[in-house]
Amino acid sequence: MSDRIRWGILSTGSIAATFAEDLRLLPDAELAAVGSRTTESAERFAAAHGAARAHGSWQALVEDPGVDAIYVATPHSAHYEASMLALRAGKAVLCEKPFTLDVAESEEMVATARDSGVFLMEAMWMRCIPAIRKMAELVRDGAIGDPVSVHADFGMQGPFPETSRLRDRKLGGGALYDVGIYPVTFAHLFLGAPAAVQAWARMSAGGVDENTGMLLGYDSGAIAALTCSLLGDTARTGTVTGTLGRIDVRRDFFHPHGFTLWRQGETEEFDLPYEGKGYQFEAAEVHRCLREGLLESPLIPLGETLDILRLLAEISGIIGLDYSS
Incomplete structure (x- = not known):
């Protein structure tokens, strides 16, 4: 793991913007890239929040070799699709709550992460405050x-x-x-x-x-x-x-x-x-887990999420x- 954890943000809505701003409070975090369904939206977000690269598709974001972790910030109904793309690409995933609207899909996400040896955590920021x-x-x-x-x-x-x-x-x-x-x-x-x-x-x-x-x-x-x-x-x-x-x-x-x-x-x-909105604490927990080689957070265990x-x-x-x- 490099000195800085390189983040990719998937989606460009308000919660993605809040996360991006709070990442600035972590000295070992880098906003490396953003991905959206359109290049225009990704470029606007990158310019506003200082992301190094803007991708006009989710697939391009998860395939970016300069990204260590993906923050999934889509509406609830798209969490499964976005998270599975990232997990299958071998990227650590911090997925907004709730994981999915269907328990079976969440169970599949967890099984995919565990079988692939990829980190996965629900972005229940409250638990990290x-x-x-x-x-x-x-x-x-x-x-x-x-x-x-x-x-x-x-x-x-x-x-x-x-x-x-x-x-x-x-x-x-x-x-x-x-x-x-x-x-x-x-x-x-x-x-x-x-x-x-x-x-x-x-x-x-x-x-x-x-x-x-x-x-x-x-x-x-x-x-x-x-x-x-x-x-x-x-x-x-x-x-x-x-x-x-x-x-x-x-x-x-x-x-x-x-x-x-x-x-x-x-x-x-x-x-x-604390400074900011408090989203930096969940990002910091991801950093800790990645540096320690953990595949899930003891603070927000996948079993409790399910x-x-x-x-x-x-x-x-x-x-x-x-x-x-």
């Missing part, structure tokens, strides 16, 4: 006792027009897979896989969920109450309660700069500020969210 990592460490070390409940919500101010990607079923629109994956992942981080699942949703005329609630039950007796929405701007907070204390995460629990630990009548503030996708599929079945046609 310093404050989230510190929370997980505290809970593992027993700071709040045994976890008994998780509460988390993520709602965005709506209503979004039917023409929005967020409402387009063919692009994987809806609240659950776009923003609901964050509270679901937050609960999984502290409680693992649930034993029982209940869910309710208001569905749009176009067949995607726009306001969803989930209640998860665990063998330990713990519960998780989670919501996601495209209709209103919720508090976007997260709370983990245990037998000895509680952790409260401020606004935007999925990329916080700090949190409060409540324990035995006393509080402790944890402040972990577990969460299976849970989202179960919730989808309950609320009637169907991307198959």
Whole structure:
């Protein structure tokens, strides 16, 4: 591995732009290339973000010998196609969440990566944020006792027009897979896989969920109450309660700069500020894994990614969210 990890970004949308800007915060990262379905789009992105090369096709990007890792930033519905192209070309892949809208396709991605000896990781950036990592460490070390409940919500101010990607079923629109994956992942981080699942949703005329609630039950007796929405701007907070204390995460629990630990009548503030939007931390985790010769991240294991996708599929079945046609 060279002194710098050479990145290729596949797609040129807003999340690709955010990732490109945050890469600048890593001294051992280089934005080597960008790939799009059109040369014009790739060239505009390269000029705006300092990519050395612009490719007018995904295939050309994954075949670029000057690229070590590919960040897949397409809409959900194209993750499988783009990631498989990169994996088959032997390129390490950081794929935006969710991997796919179909569990079998995600399982195939994981099997392809493992069989080929190629690195693969879901870009669940929340798991890499310093404050989230510190929370997980505290809970593992027993700071709040045994976890008994998780509460988390993520709602965005709506209503979004039917023409929005967020409402387009063919692009994987809806609240659950776009923003609901964050509270679901937050609960999984502290409680693992649930034993029982209940869910309710208001569905749009176009067949995607726009306001969803989930209640998860665990063998330990713990519960998780989670919501996601495209209709209103919720508090976007997260709370983990245990037998000895509680952790409260401020606004935007999925990329916080700090949190409060409540324990035995006393509080402790944890402040972990950072520059940028926070995407640099998932890129740094890819760098660490590649330099250590790892094929998957211990921080975001592929098995956990698949577990969460299976849970989202179960919730989808309950609320009637169907991307198959």
